[in-house]
Amino acid sequence: MTADPASLVTDLARRARAASLALVTAPTAVKNAALAQLADLLDASHADLLAANTRDLASPEAAALTTAGRERLTLTTAKLAQLAQSVREVIALPDPVGELLDDRTRPNGLRIRQVRVPIGVIAIIYEARPNVTVDCAILCLKSGNAAILRGGSECFHTNTALAEIISRSLAAAGLPADAVQLIPTTDRVALAHLLKLDTLIHCVIPRGGESLIRFVAENSTIPVIKHYTGVCFVYVDRDADPDLAEKILLNAKVSRPGVCNATEQLLVHAAVAETMLPRLASALLGQGVQLRCDPAAAAILERSKLAHTDATPADYTAEFLGLTLAIRIVGSLEVAIATINHDGSAHTDAIVTRDSAAAARFQAAVDSAVVLWNASTRFNDGFEFGFGAEIGISTDRLHARGPMGLRELCSYKYLIEGSGQIRN
Amino acid sequence: MTADPASLVTDLARRARAASLALVTAPTAVKNAALAQLADLLDASHADLLAANTRDLASPEAAALTTAGRERLTLTTAKLAQLAQSVREVIALPDPVGELLDDRTRPNGLRIRQVRVPIGVIAIIYEARPNVTVDCAILCLKSGNAAILRGGSECFHTNTALAEIISRSLAAAGLPADAVQLIPTTDRVALAHLLKLDTLIHCVIPRGGESLIRFVAENSTIPVIKHYTGVCFVYVDRDADPDLAEKILLNAKVSRPGVCNATEQLLVHAAVAETMLPRLASALLGQGVQLRCDPAAAAILERSKLAHTDATPADYTAEFLGLTLAIRIVGSLEVAIATINHDGSAHTDAIVTRDSAAAARFQAAVDSAVVLWNASTRFNDGFEFGFGAEIGISTDRLHARGPMGLRELCSYKYLIEGSGQIRN
Numbered sequence: 003m004t005a006d007p008a009s010l011v012t013d014l015a016r017r018a019r020a021a022s023l024a025l026v027t028a029p030t031a032v033k034n035a036a037l038a039q040l041a042d043l044l045d046a047s048h049a050d051l052l053a054a055n056t057r058d059l060a061s062p063e064a065a066a067l068t069t070a071g072r073e074r075l076t077l078t079t080a081k082l083a084q085l086a087q088s089v090r091e092v093i094a095l096p097d098p099v100g101e102l103l104d105d106r107t108r109p110n111g112l113r114i115r116q117v118r119v120p121i122g123v124i125a126i127i128y129e130a131r132p133n134v135t136v137d138c139a140i141l142c143l144k145s146g147n148a149a150i151l152r153g154g155s156e157c158f159h160t161n162t163a164l165a166e167i168i169s170r171s172l173a174a175a176g177l178p179a180d181a182v183q184l185i186p187t188t189d190r191v192a193l194a195h196l197l198k199l200d201t202l203i204h205c206v207i208p209r210g211g212e213s214l215i216r217f218v219a220e221n222s223t224i225p226v227i228k229h230y231t232g233v234c235f236v237y238v239d240r241d242a243d244p245d246l247a248e249k250i251l252l253n254a255k256v257s258r259p260g261v262c263n264a265t266e267q268l269l270v271h272a273a274v275a276e277t278m279l280p281r282l283a284s285a286l287l288g289q290g291v292q293l294r295c296d297p298a299a300a301a302i303l304e305r306s307k308l309a310h311t312d313a314t315p316a317d318y319t320a321e322f323l324g325l326t327l328a329i330r331i332v333g334s335l336e337v338a339i340a341t342i343n344h345d346g347s348a349h350t351d352a353i354v355t356r357d358s359a360a361a362a363r364f365q366a367a368v369d370s371a372v373v374l375w376n377a378s379t380r381f382n383d384g385f386e387f388g389f390g391a392e393i394g395i396s397t398d399r400l401h402a403r404g405p406m407g408l409r410e411l412c413s414y415k416y417l418i419e420g421s422g423q424i425r426n
Numbered sequence: 427m428t429a430d431p432a433s434l435v436t437d438l439a440r441r442a443r444a445a446s447l448a449l450v451t452a453p454t455a456v457k458n459a460a461l462a463q464l465a466d467l468l469d470a471s472h473a474d475l476l477a478a479n480t481r482d483l484a485s486p487e488a489a490a491l492t493t494a495g496r497e498r499l500t501l502t503t504a505k506l507a508q509l510a511q512s513v514r515e516v517i518a519l520p521d522p523v524g525e526l527l528d529d530r531t532r533p534n535g536l537r538i539r540q541v542r543v544p545i546g547v548i549a550i551i552y553e554a555r556p557n558v559t560v561d562c563a564i565l566c567l568k569s570g571n572a573a574i575l576r577g578g579s580e581c582f583h584t585n586t587a588l589a590e591i592i593s594r595s596l597a598a599a600g601l602p603a604d605a606v607q608l609i610p611t612t613d614r615v616a617l618a619h620l621l622k623l624d625t626l627i628h629c630v631i632p633r634g635g636e637s638l639i640r641f642v643a644e645n646s647t648i649p650v651i652k653h654y655t656g657v658c659f660v661y662v663d664r665d666a667d668p669d670l671a672e673k674i675l676l677n678a679k680v681s682r683p684g685v686c687n688a689t690e691q692l693l694v695h696a697a698v699a700e701t702m703l704p705r706l707a708s709a710l711l712g713q714g715v716q717l718r719c720d721p722a723a724a725a726i727l728e729r730s731k732l733a734h735t736d737a738t739p740a741d742y743t744a745e746f747l748g749l750t751l752a753i754r755i756v757g758s759l760e761v762a763i764a765t766i767n768h769d770g771s772a773h774t775d776a777i778v779t780r781d782s783a784a785a786a787r788f789q790a791a792v793d794s795a796v797v798l799w800n801a802s803t804r805f806n807d808g809f810e811f812g813f814g815a816e817i818g819i820s821t822d823r824l825h826a827r828g829p830m831g832l833r834e835l836c837s838y839k840y841l842i843e844g845s846g847q848i849r850n
Contacts, residue, residue: 023791026790027791108811108812112810114811121823121824225823227824243846253848253849257848343447365841366451367447369839372840373840373842375843375844376845377842383849386532398649399545399628399837400628400824403838415796416795418805420800421801422669422800422801423801424673424674424677424801424802425805425807
């Protein structure tokens, strides 16, 4: 590092801004050519990338990681092949830039078209997993945005090696190499400075633990798209099909308990709790799920001799991210809705019922990004939505809400065509 | 004020959040009934409102205002009639809530609908003009959002009187009175605390001077939609129609020089500057516009004996908000585009030309919210776009860009309908 952190990131952001202006009008074929080159280079560079990754795995930062964290950091030839495959899948996706969103002619003859355009310069602040470096680079490139990437220190050598391949791919297609830049330091001072460069950078996306996301949200004057916790609910209505309820709840809770769209809490209508809850609880216990119950639910499980513990108040708003489930009995659909709106995180919530009126009321009144009827909460996902790619899931309500794909990496502009109109 | 500022605004925000959950599903007819009541009460309350306004005008804060500021603060019966009229116009607009944005069925049978919903709780921080209180309240209400309004201290009594009428209108329609709340203090400590309540408030819109907007952007952990400066350009191309160029430039510069979509800078293609610039300059001088020229433009005006001064570097990025115009000669369309992208504010820029290829290139490459061809920059306006109402113009690229109407006060959610689908 030859410059102080502030000049370093300012210079980098200026070059990103210049590159973004070229990307705005880059033809789809040119962007796809860069992506194709990247896929080929990923296939051809296994040895270099694995060597860089081995250096990271031997670092003191890597030694401090959990087993899961270390697993995420570790590259393998299989993961690299998967990465090249995901680049090829993004090539196949339609280019969102230039899409006509609205076209209206005003009484004065002015024609106003609204077209999708890149946001501009996007900074992505993330941790650990090296595949995020490639995912973010390719999604930003396809959507015509310049990307500034700031990964974690434990992944520094791997990210540097990946960034080098990305730069070569851009250059090979005649695009500015500054279109994707990796910040060559993981210094927090540099990050804090970057977050104030609101005339050069148009959007910040933090991906990682809640403390990183909080740091970005609190220090950024650049608009942030973020994802906090996913405290997702399944509500089993009085008119739920028991087979469907069991199948959906099990999938929502145990198919991948560590992710944000996994269910953390079960609400059961009091009218069916006596019959429904023991069956659901047995199935969950069979999958190793620990049950934390409110007094009404605890009493039912007590009578059925099913293992459980009493919930604490904190359990009712907890994101367990593991094999633990909070359970409450609710007296009505309205109480279920109010409970979810009060204690959930407005991420993903589901109702199981045969009653279409109850489902419609639930879907209208639960104030969450994704509200499901008779399906697993795990479906809040860009690939499951058919977006073909995902850069994250937004729990904000501005710009993007729920899964974010290529469209959500775009803004729009208005093109007005006149014949000399002036305003009175 | 009975509580400390922090508890006061926290309590107010909690009540706004509760009200917003009721507004989400409020029928259009009920929202319109509250608006109709408000229009009638505005008509019936001239005496009370003018009395409150007189108190404000006699305050020390009002004494410190400029003439223009004092004019903005002053209510008249004509302004009140206009305000009631604008409420009735919002009643006539379609309700944006519930609009179906997308409807797709996935291969697994899941039906995914994307529908427009209110954002939730919106805080609007503004200065002076009492009509903003009514405008913001009615646009938030129509779009199903709870509003927290924080006006300026110089307008405190007028705003309080308006808020009282708004509360009565909400109650008359059976809507929660907390749907629109005025912060009963203009304390900065209270504002700073409010800007951190990101679990209760979903969006902050600052309206006013740049220092207020900066304060909000720098202190808020809630997403902000903002508008900084409007440094708008008119570029007169080599193939411009001289009559059109003069007409558009004059309208863009002098029709209302103090607003954000007024033009601040003229670029003229070198090939036509010798003939075009003296004509344009004479017309501008005839309207009292002062011209600040680069050396090439100055030389031409010198030869034509037309009044001008030499521009300083600061003039090339200035938002004059008055009868001053910067002028530069550019050697090509590409230089015009690069100049605007470098020195403009990405707000509103126009090209005057008969060459459709030049216009297309300009509109694609100028990275601004609104890019016009042969029309005045003054058309960047929600009413001119046909939105029927405007809460501001965004210079951000996330969520809303350009004029913001009712749609831009909305988010969306996904409703998924299944038959027991689970994820593999």
